[in-house]
Amino acid sequence: MQTLxxxxxxxxxxxxxxxVPSVKITIIGAGSVGMATAFSLLTKGIxxxxxxxxxxxxxxxxxxxxxxxxxxxxPKVSIYGGSSTHxxxxxxxxxxIICAGVEKRxxxxxxxxxxxxxxxxxxxxxxxxxxSPKCTIIVLIKPVDVLAYVSWxxxxxxxxxxxxxxxxxxxxxxxxxxSKKLGLSPDAVSxxxxxxxGEKAVPIWSSxxxxxxxxxxxxPEIGTPDDKEGxxxxxxxxxxNEKSIDKGKGANAWAIGLATSxxxxxxxxxxxxxxxxxxxxxxxxxxxxxQGVDKDIFFSLPCIVNTxxxxxxxxxxxxxxxKEKLFVSAKKMEELLQSIEW
Numbered sequence: 013m014q015t016l017x018x019x020x021x022x023x024x025x026x027x028x029x030x031x032v033p034s035v036k037i038t039i040i041g042a043g044s045v046g047m048a049t050a051f052s053l054l055t056k057g058i059x060x061x062x063x064x065x066x067x068x069x070x071x072x073x074x075x076x077x078x079x080x081x082x083x084x085x086x087p088k089v090s091i092y093g094g095s096s097t098h099x100x101x102x103x104x105x106x107x108x109i110i111c112a113g114v115e116k117r118x119x120x121x122x123x124x125x126x127x128x129x130x131x132x133x134x135x136x137x138x139x140x141x142x143x144s145p146k147c148t149i150i151v152l153i154k155p156v157d158v159l160a161y162v163s164w165x166x167x168x169x170x171x172x173x174x175x176x177x178x179x180x181x182x183x184x185x186x187x188x189x190x191s192k193k194l195g196l197s198p199d200a201v202s203x204x205x206x207x208x209x210g211e212k213a214v215p216i217w218s219s220x221x222x223x224x225x226x227x228x229x230x231x232p233e234i235g236t237p238d239d240k241e242g243x244x245x246x247x248x249x250x251x252x253n254e255k256s257i258d259k260g261k262g263a264n265a266w267a268i269g270l271a272t273s274x275x276x277x278x279x280x281x282x283x284x285x286x287x288x289x290x291x292x293x294x295x296x297x298x299x300x301x302x303q304g305v306d307k308d309i310f311f312s313l314p315c316i317v318n319t320x321x322x323x324x325x326x327x328x329x330x331x332x333x334x335k336e337k338l339f340v341s342a343k344k345m346e347e348l349l350q351s352i353e354w
Contacts, residue, residue, distance in 0.1 A: 041112030176290030
């Protein structure tokens, strides 16, 4: 007979807990996302050493100097960086965060954009593996689920030690929007957007709760075409909001940085926090939580995170519509991954 624990989540790592005495974090990419991540980590006092690596020598030196000038106002930390020829600076990092991706060209198709990022990662990842063979890799570049999978393949790391930001930020914005519509605090609602991050992500309306109350138990139409109160418009509004931010400033840099810092905190403690992040979803031949799906992909699912990386994946009770949408998304992602030139 299964225990309650076995019914609630699937274990990914069952070894001994990793103890982290000091914290070294390397950020690859000194663009807006990389620097927002650096700032978030520093102001929370997470690393004792922070390394920033970027192709643009002048940019990275200026950013590092700017942060060093603020050390009097920060917890004790060493901050340094260099160009992409200085990967040895990242040696023995606990966490490596990949923020440097190639921008999508005008009218470029998805496969071409992904392939150019794959080619870039083929250069970056081996340096990280060589210098920090025990690190956990966090991928922030889009499409994050695809490129987290690519990073895992290239690294050769166990699946618990490579993850992507996934739908963590999407889920946060989803809950915030519902809370706002209810007239409640942003943290009053709990819920997830899962699957492939972006326009194909699936809002899991069937499990949205407020103070323990399943909203569908009192309003069955929420999130459906029959939703007369307009909650079903929220996912599209969030997509449009992200497009607006991307057009105006390039990325949700501050939000991404703060979300990433929360993941790092969990990776460095025994918190066993749960986040909807991108992880290798295949377990015992099946995609976790989707019966009958057998895909070798990374997918955004509720993951248990601690010092060993992704410790497990929470099981979900999905309705038929949610299962179908996730199934379709998983199939398309598999097709894209099979088209990549390795």
